Amino acid sequence: MVPSILSLGYHAYRVIPVTVEVHLLPGTLGMQIIGLADSALKESRERIRSALLNSGYSFPVKQITVNLLPADIKKEGGQLELAVLTGILVANGEISPGILENHIFLGSLSLDGSVRDTPRLVSALLHAAKYEKRIAVIPAEAADMAAGIPGLRFRTLQAVEELPRLNELEIFTGKEQPVPLTGTEITFDQLLGMEREKKALALAVAGRHHALIMGEPGTGKTALITAASSLAPPLTTKEKLESSEFYSLAENSTFLIQAAPFRSPHHTSSDAAVIGGGAKPRPGEVTLAHNGFLFLDELIQFQTRTLQALREPLENRIVHIARAQEKVTYPADFTLLAASNPCQCGNLFSRSATCSCSPTKQMSGLNKISGPFLDRISIELDVQKQPVLQPASKSHTWYREKVLEVDERIRSRNGKRGNNSLNRAQLMEQLRGRTEHKLLEDLSQYFSLSQRGQIGTMQVARTLADWNRKDTIGEECLEEAFQYRSIRLLIRSVFSRAA
Numbered sequence: 001m002v003p004s005i006l007s008l009g010y011h012a013y014r015v016i017p018v019t020v021e022v023h024l025l026p027g028t029l030g031m032q033i034i035g036l037a038d039s040a041l042k043e044s045r046e047r048i049r050s051a052l053l054n055s056g057y058s059f060p061v062k063q064i065t066v067n068l069l070p071a072d073i074k075k076e077g078g079q080l081e082l083a084v085l086t087g088i089l090v091a092n093g094e095i096s097p098g099i100l101e102n103h104i105f106l107g108s109l110s111l112d113g114s115v116r117d118t119p120r121l122v123s124a125l126l127h128a129a130k131y132e133k134r135i136a137v138i139p140a141e142a143a144d145m146a147a148g149i150p151g152l153r154f155r156t157l158q159a160v161e162e163l164p165r166l167n168e169l170e171i172f173t174g175k176e177q178p179v180p181l182t183g184t185e186i187t188f189d190q191l192l193g194m195e196r197e198k199k200a201l202a203l204a205v206a207g208r209h210h211a212l213i214m215g216e217p218g219t220g221k222t223a224l225i226t227a228a229s230s231l232a233p234p235l236t237t238k239e240k241l242e243s244s245e246f247y248s249l250a251e252n253s254t255f256l257i258q259a260a261p262f263r264s265p266h267h268t269s270s271d272a273a274v275i276g277g278g279a280k281p282r283p284g285e286v287t288l289a290h291n292g293f294l295f296l297d298e299l300i301q302f303q304t305r306t307l308q309a310l311r312e313p314l315e316n317r318i319v320h321i322a323r324a325q326e327k328v329t330y331p332a333d334f335t336l337l338a339a340s341n342p343c344q345c346g347n348l349f350s351r352s353a354t355c356s357c358s359p360t361k362q363m364s365g366l367n368k369i370s371g372p373f374l375d376r377i378s379i380e381l382d383v384q385k386q387p388v389l390q391p392a393s394k395s396h397t398w399y400r401e402k403v404l405e406v407d408e409r410i411r412s413r414n415g416k417r418g419n420n421s422l423n424r425a426q427l428m429e430q431l432r433g434r435t436e437h438k439l440l441e442d443l444s445q446y447f448s449l450s451q452r453g454q455i456g457t458m459q460v461a462r463t464l465a466d467w468n469r470k471d472t473i474g475e476e477c478l479e480e481a482f483q484y485r486s487i488r489l490l491i492r493s494v495f496s497r498a499a
Ligand SMILES: [Zn+2]
Pocket: 343, 344, 345, 346, 347, 348, 355, 356, 357
């Protein structure tokens, strides 16, 4: 019998099931690994041999051929070593094949035969939890991490000499761990006034609308966005696991994500770093921000090609990365929270200060974001320096509770988070009456909204209706939603001055 052992490897930053088959053939002493293993895995032959010998097993005096299936996909992952060693022991009759059927083997080996943790193992464990009928065999070092993965059944190994009595080892089951409370440093309470901006960002978080704030330096744009991100509702278990998988694969993280991710790539980041890609396709910031927020500060300073490439994930919430050899799709369901000065000196939209930039400079920044990019933003907001700052009438806690309430309302109606995926027909149906239809038409024309931009604004109006606990979208919600379209008007006036 040729033993076949289930393990999990990686391909293009995804976890893939790998079946290990071990053939013992008469012939010279040696071992070859076939089936598109990466070079690191080929180098594990010596470790496997040494681990066997140092654990009191014999090394078969035969030609060992290890076949990794599926044969046509390149695989990586040091945690396949335990499966290969187990296969050799079964093929050589040292342990019973009975243990293979209901287990998944995950772990790398050291020369002395101990079973070791590997980078990115957390993503493989998250994947292993999906096999209801199998128990993961994992390094004892990874036990704490595994204990936090709901539904994962596992046994732990210190060393390969425990393999023959695997069926006697205790079975543990992972459970959701209580979330440690982490207070963010900045809350709305530290920011005086700015009621309009706070509400707009709270709407963005609750309805998952992409938002952009622009204004002169010193208006607190970054603080507003950082504080707004802490209004996010808690992640569901499914969201936590999804996000953890990509963090583990791309960043070698060894922890489980507990709260909505907040990613803030610098404007000098390459488009591969932001979007994903590179010689070996890897997920970018947009995928690490999945289920959370992508914060782009100084938006107009990002490269034009990065902003262009962002259009796909902004709209479709996934990202396709095409390489010469293959195409990869990663999730990218994030909420964009962007901030920017409108120009180099920062005063272009100011009501109190004068911009000192040349018209060409003014236009070059705005050109990057006007049109197709701005079309995909649903909340545009200019912020002004406020002469007298009033204490806020509503607390951070008030906003947080409001966001939770709106999120629940949306989820019970749409069956998922956010109003950002509602289509035109669904939104039109929810307009209250003829007055609203007419108002939508007039305002869309005045604000020069494309079809796509109009849908975005109606989605925001839907979130406002949820905020006001209304079943349909009324006049007042539509009007307010259009108030969050102020940047396009300011851009228009800059362009018409220049013309
Ligand atoms: Zn300026």
